[in-house]
Amino acid sequence: MTLIECIPNFSEGRRPEVVDEITRAVAGVADVSLLDVQSDATHNRSVVTFVGHEGPIAEAAYRAIRTAAELIDLNEHEGAHPRFGATDVCPFVPLRAEEMAACIETAGRLAQRVASELAIPVFLYEDAARVPEHRNLAVIRGKGFEEMREVIGSEPAKTPDEGEARVHATAGAVAIGARFPLIAFNVNLDTDDLALAQRIAVEIREKDGGLRCVKAIGLRLDDGAAQVSMNLTDYRVTSPADVVAAIAARAADAGVSIRESEVVGLLPQDVLVRLAHSELHATAFTRDQVLEARVLDTLL
Amino acid sequence: MTLIECIPNFSEGRRPEVVDEITRAVAGVADVSLLDVQSDATHNRSVVTFVGHEGPIAEAAYRAIRTAAELIDLNEHEGAHPRFGATDVCPFVPLRAEEMAACIETAGRLAQRVASELAIPVFLYEDAARVPEHRNLAVIRGKGFEEMREVIGSEPAKTPDEGEARVHATAGAVAIGARFPLIAFNVNLDTDDLALAQRIAVEIREKDGGLRCVKAIGLRLDDGAAQVSMNLTDYRVTSPADVVAAIAARAADAGVSIRESEVVGLLPQDVLVRLAHSELHATAFTRDQVLEARVLDTLL
Numbered sequence: 001m002t003l004i005e006c007i008p009n010f011s012e013g014r015r016p017e018v019v020d021e022i023t024r025a026v027a028g029v030a031d032v033s034l035l036d037v038q039s040d041a042t043h044n045r046s047v048v049t050f051v052g053h054e055g056p057i058a059e060a061a062y063r064a065i066r067t068a069a070e071l072i073d074l075n076e077h078e079g080a081h082p083r084f085g086a087t088d089v090c091p092f093v094p095l096r097a098e099e100m101a102a103c104i105e106t107a108g109r110l111a112q113r114v115a116s117e118l119a120i121p122v123f124l125y126e127d128a129a130r131v132p133e134h135r136n137l138a139v140i141r142g143k144g145f146e147e148m149r150e151v152i153g154s155e156p157a158k159t160p161d162e163g164e165a166r167v168h169a170t171a172g173a174v175a176i177g178a179r180f181p182l183i184a185f186n187v188n189l190d191t192d193d194l195a196l197a198q199r200i201a202v203e204i205r206e207k208d209g210g211l212r213c214v215k216a217i218g219l220r221l222d223d224g225a226a227q228v229s230m231n232l233t234d235y236r237v238t239s240p241a242d243v244v245a246a247i248a249a250r251a252a253d254a255g256v257s258i259r260e261s262e263v264v265g266l267l268p269q270d271v272l273v274r275l276a277h278s279e280l281h282a283t284a285f286t287r288d289q290v291l292e293a294r295v296l297d298t299l300l
Numbered sequence: 301m302t303l304i305e306c307i308p309n310f311s312e313g314r315r316p317e318v319v320d321e322i323t324r325a326v327a328g329v330a331d332v333s334l335l336d337v338q339s340d341a342t343h344n345r346s347v348v349t350f351v352g353h354e355g356p357i358a359e360a361a362y363r364a365i366r367t368a369a370e371l372i373d374l375n376e377h378e379g380a381h382p383r384f385g386a387t388d389v390c391p392f393v394p395l396r397a398e399e400m401a402a403c404i405e406t407a408g409r410l411a412q413r414v415a416s417e418l419a420i421p422v423f424l425y426e427d428a429a430r431v432p433e434h435r436n437l438a439v440i441r442g443k444g445f446e447e448m449r450e451v452i453g454s455e456p457a458k459t460p461d462e463g464e465a466r467v468h469a470t471a472g473a474v475a476i477g478a479r480f481p482l483i484a485f486n487v488n489l490d491t492d493d494l495a496l497a498q499r500i501a502v503e504i505r506e507k508d509g510g511l512r513c514v515k516a517i518g519l520r521l522d523d524g525a526a527q528v529s530m531n532l533t534d535y536r537v538t539s540p541a542d543v544v545a546a547i548a549a550r551a552a553d554a555g556v557s558i559r560e561s562e563v564v565g566l567l568p569q570d571v572l573v574r575l576a577h578s579e580l581h582a583t584a585f586t587r588d589q590v591l592e593a594r595v596l597d598t599l600l
Contacts, residue, residue, distance in 0.1 A: 005591065033598035035591075051595045095591055187581075240580050261581045269592040272572035279579040280540050281487075281561045291305065291335075291395055292569045295351045296592055298333035299599045 002102045003300070004057045005181070005268075008090040010046045010068050011083045013039040018071045019046045025063040026050050031300060032060040035266075044079025045088070051095070053300060054102055058110050061090055062117075069118055069171035074145045082138075084145045086171040089137060091126070092178045095268040096287065097236050103178035104128045111176045115163030118171070121152065122162040125177035133157040137175055145172045183232040183271065184264035185240050187247045188225045191256045194218060197226035200250045204228070204243060211246060213237040225259055235271050241278050269293065302402045303600070304357045305481070305568075308390040310346045310368050311383045313339040318371045319346045325363040326350050331600060332360040335566075344379025345388070351395070353600060354402055358410050361390055361476075362417075369418055369471035374445045382438075384445045386471040389437060391426070392478045395568045396587065397536050403478035404428045411476045415463030418471070421452065422462040425477035433457040437475055445472045483532040483571065484564035485540050487547045488525045491556045494518060497526035500550045504528070504543060511546060513537040525559055535571050541578050569593065 012018045019039055027034045032052035039046040050060055065087040072086035081088075090110070092103040107128035115122050129135045133156040140157055142148065145167065151158045152173070153165025160173065167173050189197055198218030202208050205216040213234040219227045228247055232238060240261070248258055269287060276282045287293045312318045319339055327334045332352035339346040350360060365387040372386035381388075390410070392403040407428035415422050429435045433456040440457055442448065445467065451458045452473070453465025460473065467473050489497055498518030502508045505516040513534040519527045528547055532538060540561070548558055569587060576582045587593045 003592070003595070033595045035594050035598070051591065240576075240582075244580050258581050260583045263576070263582055263585050263589055266589050266591045266594065269569065269572070269590050272569070272576060272590065275575050275579060276540075276563070276572060279575060280544050281558050282540075282563055283560045285563050289563055289566050290569050290572065291351065291566045292303070292593060292596055294335050294566065295303070295333045296596050296599070298335070299596070 002054055002099050003051060003095045003296075004054060004099065004103055004106060005049065005051050005093040005095060006057050006061050006090065007047060007049050007093065008061060008064055009088045010048070010064075010072065011044065011074060011077050011079070011086055011088050012068070012072050013044045013046050013079065014041050021071055022046070022064050022067045023048055025067040026060045029056050029060040029063065031056040042079070043081035044077060045081050045083065054106050057092070058106050061092075061110055062113055065090065065114055065120070065174060066118055069120060069168065073170040074172045075170060082141055082144045084141050084148045084167075084172045085120070085174040087174045089125075089175045089177065091176075092128075093181045094178075095181075096270045097180075100127060100178060100180070107176045107178045111162040114174060114176070115160070118168070119163065120168045120171050121160035121164060121166065121173045123173065123175045124161040125175045126179040128176065128178040130161050131156055134161065137177070140175055148173055180234050181268055183235055183240065183267050185230050185232055185243065185261065186264065187228045187230070187244060187261045188221065188259045189227070189251055189256050190259040191226050192220065192224045193254070193256065194220045194226050196251070196254050196256060197228050200247055201228050203250060204246050211238045211242065214243060235274070239274060239278065240271065241275055302354055302399050303351060303395045303596075304354060304399065304403055304406060305349065305351050305393040305395060306357050306361050306390065307347060307349050307393065308361060308364055309388045310348070310364075310372065311344065311374060311377050311379070311386055311388050312368070312372050313344045313346050313379065314341050321371055322346070322364050322367045323348055325367040326360045329356050329360040329363065331356040342379070343381035344377060345381045345383065354406050357392070358406050361410055362413055365390065365414055365420070365474060366418055369420060369468065373470040374472045375470060382441055382444045384441050384448045384467075384472050385420070385474040387474045389425075389475045389477065391476075392428075393481045394478075395481075396570045400427060400478060400480070407476045407478045411462040414474060414476070415460070418468070419463065420468040420471050421460035421464060421466065421473045423473065423475045424461040425475045426479040428476065428478040430461050431456055434461065437477070440475055448473055480534050481568055483535055483540065483567050485530050485532055485543065485561065486564065487528045487530070487544060487561045488521065488559045489527070489551055489556050490559040491526050492520065492524045493554070493556065494520045494526050496551070496554055496556060497528050500547055501528050503550060504546050511538045511542060514543060535574070539574060539578065540571065541575055
């Protein structure tokens with residue numbers, strides 16, 4: 001069973017009726033579960049989260065992109081967030097590590113359809129990138145719609161993977177991608193020693209030579225506790241259990257223990273299955289042994 | 301969302317057409333997921349596993365019990381397993397600890413319906429028991445149908461909770477219950493020292509003064525490894541992580557490490573959520589933060 005999460009971002013966060021139309025288009029596809037909708041007026045942007053199998057998820061994403069193209073005119077859009085499309089980005093995220101290939105394939109097929117049926121140029125980014133210049137979304141998008149209108153096709157980073165090198169007059173362009181789920185994970189220390197949290201953050205984060213796929217900063221919470229706040233960009237490489245162990249050891253050296261940790265938002269069940277591997281030594285344990293996963297299989 | 305597992309046992313394991321009729325009755329109820337069917341010819345008994353919410357699960361269980369009563373005649377049944385009903389036992393198992401109350405209520409309502417509509421006397425057992433004599437299924441059932449026919453109503457243990465004190469002429473009686481899920485969990489040691497596994501099993505099991513809700517024996521596997529084989533009867537009281545820690549400490553004293561552990565069969569996701577609490581210190585983490593659980597909520 002291939003279950004894929006899709007989290008498109010639309011350049012509309014002020015007109016609820018437009019966001020409603022988009023989410024209705026998603027919810028209208030059978031076997032797609034709409035999980036979340038968040039609109040931000042300052043950014044004038046909305047993020048929609050839905051989950052489904054390859055076929056339904058691609059259909060739902062297509063209908064959302066088509067609806068956004070019909071209702072959003074970038075020439076009239078302003079907001080704090082950089083954007084170059086009515087649907088600005090549309091990433092597919094695997095719920096299990098081995099499903100990345102299906103996400104990349106889904107992104108590629110959707111790109112072709114959006115370009116040919118909606119005449120919107122598509123850039124394939126991150127794991128779905130076909131050229132190295134397209135891996136980084138920020139490099140593709142640059143300063144957004146107004147710039148892209150001028151420079152599209154001028155260099156590899158600005159040349160779409162599907163469709164003509166010409167932005168859609170009102171819907172701009174769209175970045176469709178595949179990426180690994182990011183886990184927002186914080187560890188709160190049983191101390192108010194901010195310097196300790198900051199030192200541990202520096203020691204464990206990748207950019208300072210620490211653990212791979214870990215971004216970390218030290219903070220102090222309102223209740224006074226020092227916190228190591230992290231983004232884990234690939235839990236297969238460095239898991240929540242790995243960072244807990246690394247932080248616990250460093251804190252213990254300073255005579256401090258972990259007060260508690262927190263998962264911010266959602267995570268795939270795969271993270272928990274891997275926790276059974278590492279913490280229980282249950283190396284052959286699979287998601288098919290989780291009762292709820294089996295129920296899900298019978299329903300989807 | 302209250303998701304309940306139902307695992308009725310039927311006194312038929314040799315006529316596949318009868319088992320098929322029973323599972324068809326279950327599968328015919330909308331929003332019930334049929335997960336497993338296992339028939340054993342020696343025991344002449346079948347175990348059916350399905351999952352759903354309170355209403356659908358009770359309806360599916362009722363239809364299965366009715367179908368079994370129509371097709372199975374205990375006067376013609378023989379098999380190695382003790383039994384006193386066409387449907388012999390029908391336990392409801394909560395997928396989350398806090399849902400036990402819903403299981404008990406479901407068992408009680410189903411008992412009333414089975415007694416009044418099918419004229420089959422019902423005993424409510426384990427957590428659904430209304431009298432202490434009915435907690436233990438083995439005590440209620442005794443030597444089975446032929447004995448129960450004679451002694452029903454003669455003492456509290458043999459007096460049904462719903463229906464007349466008279467067995468159904470062909471379908472006998474049925475034990476409907478609510479119980480906590482049992483986890484079959486084995487830890488394999490990196491040694492062929494059977495005596496060590498047996499000693500650890502004795503030390504950690506409840507009946508010899510060890511950890512509560514743990515049954516354990518020491519075995520040697522075909523590949524030579526010594527194994528501590530366990531049933532965890534309440535993972536809230538003693539979790540897989542607890543027994544791994546207890547076994548690892550005792551093995552380490554003998555210079556032995558854990559090779560791997562194994563979960564036999566299925567377990568509720570709740571076990572994994574609690575693993576995040578204990579191993580990651582993520583004390584506020586809930587199943588609602590698991591993506592797949594959220595998808596399940598939108599489908600059921």
